[in-house]
Amino acid sequence: MRDPRLSRHADLLVGYCTAVQPGDYVVIFGNHVVRPLAREVYRAALAAGGNPEVLLLDRYLDEVKLKYGDEAQLDWASPTLAMVMDKADVLINIRGETNPSQFANTDSARQARAHAADRPAIERYFKRIAAGELRWTITRYPTQAGAQTAEMSLYEYEDFVFGGCLLDEPDPQAAWLDLRRRQQRIVDWLAGKSMVVVKGDGVDLSLSIEGRKFINSDGRTNMPSGEVFTSPVEDSLNGRIRFSYPSYQAGRIIDGIELTFKDGRVVEASADRGGEFLKSQLDIDEGARIIAEFAIGTNYAISRVTGDTLFDEKVGGSIHLALGQGFPQAGGTNKSILHWDMVTDMRNDSRITVDGELLYENGKFVI
Amino acid sequence: MRDPRLAKLAELLVNYSNEVKPGDWSLIMGELVTLPLLRELYRAVLEAGGYPEIVLSDPESGLLRVQLGNDEQLNWVSPLQEMALDKADVLFRVLGTDNTRRLSSADPSKLSTMRAAARPMFENYIKRASTGDLRWVIARFPTEANAQEAEMSLMEYEDFVFQACMVDEEDPVAAWRQVQADQDKIVAWLEGKKKLVAKGPHLDLQMSIADRPFINCRGDDNMPDGEVFTSPVEGSVEGWIRFSYPSLEGGRKVEGAELIIKEGQVVEAKADKGEDYLLSQLDTDEGARRIGEFAIGTNYGIQRATGDALFDEKIGGSVHMAIGHGVPEAGGTNTSSIHWDMVTDMRDGGQIWVDDELLYENGKFAIL
Numbered sequence: 001m002r003d004p005r006l007s008r009h010a011d012l013l014v015g016y017c018t019a020v021q022p023g024d025y026v027v028i029f030g031n032h033v034v035r036p037l038a039r040e041v042y043r044a045a046l047a048a049g050g051n052p053e054v055l056l057l058d059r060y061l062d063e064v065k066l067k068y069g070d071e072a073q074l075d076w077a078s079p080t081l082a083m084v085m086d087k088a089d090v091l092i093n094i095r096g097e098t099n100p101s102q103f104a105n106t107d108s109a110r111q112a113r114a115h116a117a118d119r120p121a122i123e124r125y126f127k128r129i130a131a132g133e134l135r136w137t138i139t140r141y142p143t144q145a146g147a148q149t150a151e152m153s154l155y156e157y158e159d160f161v162f163g164g165c166l167l168d169e170p171d172p173q174a175a176w177l178d179l180r181r182r183q184q185r186i187v188d189w190l191a192g193k194s195m196v197v198v199k200g201d202g203v204d205l206s207l208s209i210e211g212r213k214f215i216n217s218d219g220r221t222n223m224p225s226g227e228v229f230t231s232p233v234e235d236s237l238n239g240r241i242r243f244s245y246p247s248y249q250a251g252r253i254i255d256g257i258e259l260t261f262k263d264g265r266v267v268e269a270s271a272d273r274g275g276e277f278l279k280s281q282l283d284i285d286e287g288a289r290i291i292a293e294f295a296i297g298t299n300y301a302i303s304r305v306t307g308d309t310l311f312d313e314k315v316g317g318s319i320h321l322a323l324g325q326g327f328p329q330a331g332g333t334n335k336s337i338l339h340w341d342m343v344t345d346m347r348n349d350s351r352i353t354v355d356g357e358l359l360y361e362n363g364k365f366v367i
Numbered sequence: 368m369r370d371p372r373l374a375k376l377a378e379l380l381v382n383y384s385n386e387v388k389p390g391d392w393s394l395i396m397g398e399l400v401t402l403p404l405l406r407e408l409y410r411a412v413l414e415a416g417g418y419p420e421i422v423l424s425d426p427e428s429g430l431l432r433v434q435l436g437n438d439e440q441l442n443w444v445s446p447l448q449e450m451a452l453d454k455a456d457v458l459f460r461v462l463g464t465d466n467t468r469r470l471s472s473a474d475p476s477k478l479s480t481m482r483a484a485a486r487p488m489f490e491n492y493i494k495r496a497s498t499g500d501l502r503w504v505i506a507r508f509p510t511e512a513n514a515q516e517a518e519m520s521l522m523e524y525e526d527f528v529f530q531a532c533m534v535d536e537e538d539p540v541a542a543w544r545q546v547q548a549d550q551d552k553i554v555a556w557l558e559g560k561k562k563l564v565a566k567g568p569h570l571d572l573q574m575s576i577a578d579r580p581f582i583n584c585r586g587d588d589n590m591p592d593g594e595v596f597t598s599p600v601e602g603s604v605e606g607w608i609r610f611s612y613p614s615l616e617g618g619r620k621v622e623g624a625e626l627i628i629k630e631g632q633v634v635e636a637k638a639d640k641g642e643d644y645l646l647s648q649l650d651t652d653e654g655a656r657r658i659g660e661f662a663i664g665t666n667y668g669i670q671r672a673t674g675d676a677l678f679d680e681k682i683g684g685s686v687h688m689a690i691g692h693g694v695p696e697a698g699g700t701n702t703s704s705i706h707w708d709m710v711t712d713m714r715d716g717g718q719i720w721v722d723d724e725l726l727y728e729n730g731k732f733a734i735l
Binding site: 027032047055073087 | 392399416418425432436437443454499
């Protein structure tokens, strides 16, 4: 029997997350291993009157290109990707891998070069999102490889993924609307404030949010979500942070990341594992070293990290920072091909104060 | 171990059929189940200096559109496919499925609607192919489902497919160049001729081929290949044909199809199996009842029909006719969103006469 949560998942993506309308060109995007969910989304999009199309990817080919492609081939930008970013009304990106270690041994400079080729398409994507021309969401389909990364059985991991998306709730959409209301109180409280100080285990940061907006991430663009975030004033961040959770980026595990910021810019970076890759990413372009995001995770249905930022950054009781591309809708101005979220636990001996008032303590909001 | 014939097939398709050059945007299209060949193609295109990209299709999703789509959704054309067929320099279409009968209960009129909607895109593709803007080839990856359809084991079917493509030969490219040379003689002999008569136990047809060139199919557009064909003068085809081989078109089996043709138009049609589908396809559009192609198969490495037009129409000792879209390179002018090839055996007493000279008898060319 098909898992009934799959069709609830699809209904949520099409109905709540992207509100597909009749005539919408809906592109469903993912590794071929995510087919079971892609088909349910296709069905739900059809039922909503949209024109869905499934774009299945094969990561093996990316690897072949990274290993054997010449420079012109690495610099080549796919017209298909450009067209999709330019024409789609709705983009539903389904994560899920066959092997997250696929790119563990590929040359990171070549990888960065191949990424840079798609930059115009990615910029177009962000621009159309900002203009409200493109609705998008990212979600995850539970695969064996994902379960392995999370150190779970597939069965446990399915429960984890679907649980994080609140699909066990009698009415998942109502549950997300409820989370939206709770987060709105936090966002309203933060409006007009300026100075944020974060202190905790391995964290000592100060930043300005003056004139910047906190965004209520209510599960529409990320499924699951549960965070409030902003792009801090770019040159205001100072201090240091050691991220307690490992970060998975482009198929690599980077663990024990430590960053020192001066005036919003990373001036020192190290990691216990993957330090070289971290440094190569920081040099990918001019904007890659600049602070792009400060956020607080609020999804208490997710209580542990599993190696996917989409879930890890939502952990109820965590905060995260991102480097690279900022969010124009939050007032962010920084530009980069990179947007790398890094997460740290705040449940022990940690606090966030804003303009001298306590906002958050040991993983919970006090307001 | 990977089957070494797969890499040889990919190299043949990239370097011989499509002659990929540095800088060519090369689209590689197929179902997920054909991935092993798609990956070899991707690698071979990269080695040739091209820009490969794969488009994986999921036929289960496609079927959902047929089943659940409203009129607007059935008439929708993918902007992605449209753009790809308009812009790509090179196209590899790899056939092969995990279920040949997936569409068995799909409504044929809805399939026709979808095909009609795709017609401008299809015409653009034909046009770009005829002007040489787009180099394309259709090939097949052997799957269990297609082996089942061919009534063979997978191992037998792999041998069948790879032999027909001559990738079991030491030098497949040289083997295909020999096919080209043999067929050149036939095409040259036919040049300037006017009237063609084909008769035998399964057919009695006449048609004009005046000013219609025969095309030498040497493995550049189809792999396997081995046929010479033309688009006969549209209004000139007269007579009767019964197709001795079943046809599997759009996932439907049509057996024992019989057509009566007057002034180039199918005026009567019946079939032992799949007659409803045959009739619905003839009504797809105005051009669907006209004859788009007449051809002679020359691949004697293919000795049996497997329900796959790509192979069946090449059978050494067979002829085929297509209803629907004509081929502009051969002077064809008919337009339709269908192009349906149906094949009949000529080895049991078939003859082809051209301007009263015997060209072909019992499945062999008399002039070679």
